[in-house]
Amino acid sequence: MTVDTDLVDVLADLMEKKGLTEVEVTVGDQTLRLSKGGTAPAVTHMAAPVAAAPAPAAAPAAPAEHPGAIKSPMVGTIYLSPQPGNPAFISVGDTVTEGQTLLIVEAMKVMNPIPAPRAGKVTAILVDDAEPVEFDQPLVVLE
Incomplete structure (x- = not known):
């Protein structure tokens, strides 16, 4: 299995920006999971059809938060x-x-x-x- 290093970088940046400890992306029958433990994200590969979280697009301007x-x-x-x-x-x-x-x-x-x-x-x-x-x-x- 080849690793898309650009995708790993984008997901690592997303994890840092959003304060996430884990991100999982599935494309076809391949799953890429990044888990943050310590100072650097760890990359784990597995083959399982799981709901996907695609790579992020450019960050939009955030509207004012509203409780509803x-x-x-x-x-x-x-x-x-x-x-x-x-x-x-x-x-x-x-x-x-x-x-x-x-x-x-x-x-x-x-x-x-x-x-x-x-x-x-x-x-x-x-x-x-x-x-x-x-x-x-x-x-x-x-x-």
């Missing part, structure tokens, strides 16, 4: 509707129920629905359709 902000659980591309040309899942002013799909984050060609963690009213949508998003980036504000 729903944050991205992964790095990817945000989609506001199920398919191009379809109506958006939500609009500002909508009332949503717990578990209702708010948006989709595409990561490594996998569409990941982002459900509402609780019922509430959508007061802000902080991202645009087809915009790249970072892990933990605020996406929607529910009140």
